[in-house]
Amino acid sequence: MSTGLIILLVVIVALVVVAALVTLLIGHRSGGGPGLKRRFGPEYERTVAAHDGDKRAAERELNERVERHGALRERPLSREERDRYTARWASVQEHFVESPRQAVAEADQLLGEVAQVRGYPEGGRCDEQLAALSVHHADHVDGYRRVHRMARAAGAGGTGTGTEEMRSALVGAHELFDELTGVGGGASTSGRHRAA
Template identity: 55%
Template sequence: MSTVWIIALIAVVVLVVVAAVVMVGRGKAGAGGGRGLKRRFGPEYDRVVARHDGDAKAAERELGERVKRHGSLELRPLTAETREQYVAQWAGTQEQFVDSPQRAVAEADKLLARLAADRGFPDGTQYDEQFSALSVHHAAQVNGYRKVHRAAHGENSTEQMREAMIEARELFEVLVTAKPADSGAHRPQHTEDGKDHKGDTGRSGAPLAPGRSHHAKGSGA
């Protein structure tokens, strides 16, 4: 075999090896990206996969696009006064649940939209975009916003609305709580009327479950 053929054969072998290394590298990168998205989004990852009929690649493209659009979003702090106002409004919404669950979930939906916008997320008039941004930064709590938004715009049982309110409270707590540099010492423990709420309380001092001290109509509680 001539020297030319030997060199040509070596070149072909090198090209094949390089191509194989590139393919393996891409495969590892894709798997790592999927694992990274699953760690970042948690249960939201599984929900998006289910919505894509089990197509993990399609779900990862959607979630990756969310991160690309909203991953660098910088949150704005709330003033102590604004935080106290939100805490009082949420407590009032929970109290309203006793007599009017549907109105309460509608108010909770609007309240979360305003609060998220104040923290620097997209405007609440664009629910899908705001939800996508929230899912990137608060994936563990964002399903509560989805539930209360659906409850506010559909027909649900009182118990379903109660569950939506309780889960939405988790996102409210995260959004309303101060950052370390955001005057955490002024985090409110009471509502504007100055009274303590009895029963289980969250970090903001309002009752965790709507109507805990009363029976909501039709709830069977």
């Protein structure tokens, strides 16, 4: 072989290796695909649906959430705070029998407050709070999202939500409440709930 041909082969092999490394690094840095699907669970599918099936756009959004909120460390609740919030949640459940719409509004307010106390963005910026919660509590954030949507609709005079739909949303929101307060037994009261 001539020296020129050997140099050309070395350059081609080097370019292929560099291209493979760049592809690997971009794929690793974006955290897309199976890693995001595993981390976000049902929230991954909801986000893909919100982007009309465009997985790349959904993964871009989820990666942005991780970049903005992934380093958030939840502030632990004191026993007194946990007991106070648990008593308030019990009151929400009692109110549901007599006034489901009021109970949903109370649950929305309580979840926003607990999340804020734990270190998430304030409840007045609900979309940002939901985005942050989805990074750390992806399996249960949808219940809160549904409760918030129903509370907002009821506040605007909407009456289209049935009692069973409100009950289902409240049950889903209760799962997030248990995680945020550590009442559910398996939830941590500080730190993240999902591995990166």
